[in-house]
Amino acid sequence: MGLRELKKERTRETIAETAIRLFLAKGFDQVSVTEVAATAEVSRRTLFTYFPTKEDLVLQRFADHESEAARIVRARPAGQDPLEALRDALLAALEQRDPNTGLNDTPETRAFFQLILDTESLAARLTRYASRGIDALAEALREAGADPLTARLTAAQVLAVQQELTFMNHACLMDGSSADDRYREAVGAAERAFDLLRRGAAAGW
Amino acid sequence: MGLRELKKERTRETIAETAIRLFLAKGFDQVSVTEVAATAEVSRRTLFTYFPTKEDLVLQRFADHESEAARIVRARPAGQDPLEALRDALLAALEQRDPNTGLNDTPETRAFFQLILDTESLAARLTRYASRGIDALAEALREAGADPLTARLTAAQVLAVQQELTFMNHACLMDGSSADDRYREAVGAAERAFDLLRRGAAAGW
DNA sequence: TGCGTTCATGCACTCAGTCTACTTTGAGCG
DNA sequence: CGCTCAAAGTAGACTGAGTGCATGAACGCA
Structure with missing residues (x-):
């Protein structure tokens, strides 16, 4: 260079x-x-x-992570289920307090998130980046053997759910919890979320 | 007045x-x-x-439909499952070629959709309206007996999937299918989508 | 050292959205 | 009726985002 x-x-x-x-x-x-x-x-x-x-x-830093989920699916160990790979990656990210999980309570990260949520135009654009990731993830799921319809639907679900988990974590931190306080709940929520994705709403109600 | x-x-x-x-x-x-x-x-x-x-x-017309899903859940017959109510409402909308399903092939509706998808700022704002509906739907699901976590996760999934179905229908119409051609597939896709929501990915692969 | 390409700059322009001060017009009331 | 007030519309200047263009500076390479 x-x-x-x-x-x-x-x-x-x-x-x-x-x-x-x-x-x-x-x-x-x-x-x-x-x-x-x-x-x-x-x-x-x-x-x-x-x-x-x-x-x-x-937000441009988020644009680079646009197809992170697709990457995870492609990089999974042979024989592993894509959803499992995505769940494991999320759990690992939570453990590392990855800012993208909403579970990082350094003042800068919290303020940064809050800035985005407080600013309509930023929130809108962030949502937009997320929905662009659907295409990439759907493609990866197809490569993993899903039919095109299931791939797209699942991709949409997974990304929606991940974003929601992130928001919930951040909300808890803004309510005063520390990242460590929240960690167990965050793991539980993530596991519940992937349980919903895998086994459906019928299994839980 | x-x-x-x-x-x-x-x-x-x-x-x-x-x-x-x-x-x-x-x-x-x-x-x-x-x-x-x-x-x-x-x-x-x-x-x-x-x-x-x-x-x-x-887009302001879409803002009014922001909490449509929540309304449907609240208005469902006693004893009916919320997901079932949402599925039935979607099937009914498909049958009526409701523009919001993407399954309306009048030239105006098609052009209108295409206008939104072609215009980044419109697409972004539309996605935004959709994600605002999550709060409303989650609240309705809580009223229906879901725990708060499941309610939010399910709400996010349902709306993500509905938007995806709409996009797929519209894409087919832009590819030259008539609404009537597409109708059966659209119904199948919708049923598959709610099957995924209810019984999970594990049931289908 | 010189030459071409790429990058940075200044300036003028368009257009979205807001502010302020002013005019019009429907509604209500004696 | 006609008066009056408040709601609604108007005009025009202003801020700030984003673009086009012409010019100047800096790097890379011979």
């Missing part, structure tokens, strides 16, 4: 970091793109070559 | 109708709010008192 690539990467990082810092401090709508650009010491125009919209300053 | 209310309602209708007509003819991004206002013969400012954003000119 040449010096050129390096500087680009660094500029990109600086811009996103600066933006998030300002947004956390003052609120997404209270900070203009012009202010972000000035603080990051680039021109407005440059900022927009790196990030197509203001929302992407915050 | 006084003359005042009447005129308000009429103005609202005129604006939305005009907007959609223009958007269908030229594309969402090719029509400015100013043009819509001028064509509808109101001021820009008036338009924005009726519709908070440009997207709402197209």
Whole structure:
């Protein structure tokens, strides 16, 4: 990687970091793109070559995880069921307090989540990234042997449920629980969720 | 209802109708709010008192259906399972070629759907409305006796799956099928979807 | 060292959405 | 009726996001 690539990467990082810092401090709508650009010491125009919209300053990191679920399914051990692989990956992420699970209670992560939930345009775009992941996951499930219909339906269900679990974890943390307090419940909820996916609502009521 | 209310309602209708007509003819991004206002013969400012954003000119009708699923659960016959009620409602909607099922092949409805799917900002906002419905449906499921966790998870699953079914139906219609051609498959897909919800993925693979 | 390509910049522009101050008009009442 | 008030509409300026274009700076390579 040449010096050129390096500087680009660094500029990109600086811009996103600066933006998030300002947004956390003052609120997404209270900070203009012009202010972000000035603080990051680039021109407005440059900022927009790196990030197509203001929302992407915050969310582009999620875009990279768009097809995470599909990746997990493809990388599963031979013979393992896709749903099992997804469940295990989620449990592992919970154990590591992966921010994406909503179970990370460092002040920055909590504030970051809250920023997104408090800002309509950010929440909307995040939901959007999630639903793009459906296509990728459905494709992976087809490769795993599911018929196209089941693949799509299951993909939609899995991602919806994962997002919901994340929200619930975050909500608990914002209610005052520590991540460690919440951990057992979060694991229980995740297991219940995959139980629902595997065995259906009939099994639980 | 006084003359005042009447005129308000009429103005609202005129604006939305005009907007959609223009958007269908030229594309969402090719029509400015100013043009819509001028064509509808109101001021820009008036338009924005009726519709908070440009997207709402197209989508506000969906906002009203936000808690449709919750309503169906609450209105179900005594003793009937909520999932059954939702399935029956979906089957009935398919039979009536309800536009919300994606199974309506009048040129206007098809074009309308396509407009939304083709326009990133519209698609994003629509997804957003759908996920707002989760809260309402979860509440209704709790009233029906589900524990809070199961209620939320199930609500998320049901709405995700319904949206997916709608997309699939619309995609088939855009591929050239007539609504009647697609009807049987659509019913099958819906039944399969609720089967997945009720009995889980394990039952089908 | 020089040359072409890629990247950054400044500036002007369009368009969404808001604010303020002003005019119109339906509703209610004597 | 006509008066009056509040609700509704209007005009126009303003902020801020995002784009197009022409120009300048910096890297990579010979």
